[in-house]
Amino acid sequence: MKFIDTAIPDVKIIEPQVFGDERGFFMETFRASLFNENCAEREFVQENHSKSTHGILRGLHFQTENTQGKLVRITSGEVYDVAVDLRESSATFGQWVGVVLSAENKRQLWVPEGFAHGFYVMSQEAEFVYKCTDIYNPKSEVSIKWNDPHLKIDWPLVDGKLPSLSEKDQQGLAFEQAPKF
Template sequence: MKFIDTKIPDVKIIEPKVFGDERGFFMETFRQETFNRECCERVFIQDNHSKSTRGILRGLHYQTENTQGKLVRVTQGEVFDVAVDMRQHSVTFGQWVGVYLSAENKRQLWVPEGFAHGFLVTSDEAEFVYKCTDEYNPSAEVSLHWNDPILAIEWPLAESGSPKLSDKDSNGLDFDSAPKFK
């Protein structure tokens, strides 16, 4: 696996080695020892899988308790995946990273604890899978507004300019009023 730095050093792109022939392909998507050595030491305790259609934006989410690091990838389709640094002590506080993840490029993104996370589906459908370092805790979940002007995330939206959102995400907090990590 190849670990690639982003403009936020704690967020990493991970590219697996893919072995393919006329039968298809094989790749290793995770190895604890390699992840610990090349990225950081974490234990993953929960795996999640979602399916969405074009134009759906899920996020930007984080938890103030049971804070989750996420190792994310796409097994079908394509998404534009975003991580926002919510750590006040960080030199990259308030900055974001956006990466295209797809079944074709097979890239993964490591989103550490202390980051808001979300994605926009850019293909007809996308299946999104991710490993988490802590359990889902709905009572501690925060939804940060996807188009907060302070963050100025450059979402690759279609002509309409409006993604499909859940009620929770439609009513997300603005960056200034959202809880931060110390």
């Protein structure tokens, strides 16, 4: 596996080594010792799988309790994945990183605790799989507006059309009003 730095040092892109031939491919998607050495020493306690269609944007989400680090990847389709630093003591506080993740490039993204996370589906549909360092706690979940003017996230909206959002994400908080770490 190759671990690639991003503009925010704690957020990492992970590229697996893929072995393929006419029959298909094999790749190792996770090894605790390599992850702990190159990203952070964490134990994952929950894994989730979601499916979304073209133009859906999920996020920007985080939990104020049971704060989750997430190791995310795509098993089908393509998304633009974003991590926003909410750690007030961080040199990159308020900054974001965006990465295209797809079934084709097989990249993963490590989003540590203290970050808001979201993704936009660029393909007809996408299946999103992610490991979490803590359990889902809906009572402590917060959503920041996807188009917050302070963050200025450059979402690659297809044909410039507004994304499809859940009611929760439509009601998202401004970055300035959202809880921080």
